[in-house]
Amino acid sequence: MRLYVTPASPWVRRVRVAILELGIADRFEFVQTKWPHSWGTQTVSMPADFTQATPVMRIPALVTDDVTLTDSHAICDYLNGELGGYRLLAREGAARWKALAAMSIANGIIEAQVARRAELLRTGADRSDDFIAKMRDRQMRCYAALEEQHLPSFGSVFDLAQITTAVACGYDEWRYGPDWRAAAPKLAAWYDDVAKRPSLAATAPAETPQH
Numbered sequence: 001m002r003l004y005v006t007p008a009s010p011w012v013r014r015v016r017v018a019i020l021e022l023g024i025a026d027r028f029e030f031v032q033t034k035w036p037h038s039w040g041t042q043t044v045s046m047p048a049d050f051t052q053a054t055p056v057m058r059i060p061a062l063v064t065d066d067v068t069l070t071d072s073h074a075i076c077d078y079l080n081g082e083l084g085g086y087r088l089l090a091r092e093g094a095a096r097w098k099a100l101a102a103m104s105i106a107n108g109i110i111e112a113q114v115a116r117r118a119e120l121l122r123t124g125a126d127r128s129d130d131f132i133a134k135m136r137d138r139q140m141r142c143y144a145a146l147e148e149q150h151l152p153s154f155g156s157v158f159d160l161a162q163i164t165t166a167v168a169c170g171y172d173e174w175r176y177g178p179d180w181r182a183a184a185p186k187l188a189a190w191y192d193d194v195a196k197r198p199s200l201a202a203t204a205p206a207e208t209p210q211h
């Protein structure tokens with residue numbers, strides 16, 4: 001299986017952490033992608049194998065013998081169900097919906113982080129400070145909600161909800177600094193603990209190579 005990646009992407013990271021948590025990394029070829037900073041506002045040229053694999057032209061994208069999946073949600077579903085025996089997300093029932101409720105909030109943070117990053121890559125009058133502030137507000141609100149509504153019931157399994165939450169925290173810390181910690185100090189303490197897991201340590205964010 002071929003997985004298109006870059007270490008800067010939190011969407012890629014949640015997939016890579018899930019793969020490591022499941023202990024199935026040897027089944028994947030990881031293809032590093034390169035992106036110019038203009039990705040935020042322009043269609044950029046990418047190698048033919050990538051554009052053939054994904055008309056969406058975003059990462060992560062997973063190519064298997066049977067199916068090509070072009071977003072992290074579908075890929076995590078595939079890893080969990082087809083390769084992971086539902087160890088990272090319950091197949092059905094209350095536990096599934098509880099995890100999806102937390103994951104939706106963490107995904108909301110990541111969407112805001114990436115949109116904010118794209119906006120910050122604009123220059124001059126094109127950049128909207130209002131939009132950047134709106135994304136930041138969403139991030140902070142979501143951290144507070146995760147701390148209040150979901151942290152108390154995080155279980156012993158480092159599941160997809162916890163993985164996605166930790167990836168959101170890690171991206172904020174890397175890209176925007178410790179600002180988020182004030183919105184959710186108990187979540188920050190939880191994050192400091194789980195950040196030591198080998199799956200998170202091995203996937204620390206780093207800048208994407210440019211072309």
Ligand SMILES: N[C@@H](CCC(=O)N[C@@H](CS)C(=O)NCC(=O)O)C(=O)O
Binds near residue numbers: 008009057058059073
């Ligand atoms: N919903 C998608 C979002 C993927 C996404 O936005 N990936 C970013 C990198 S963090 C990307 O490839 N951006 C390039 C672009 O939008 O042109 C997922 O969950 O995989």
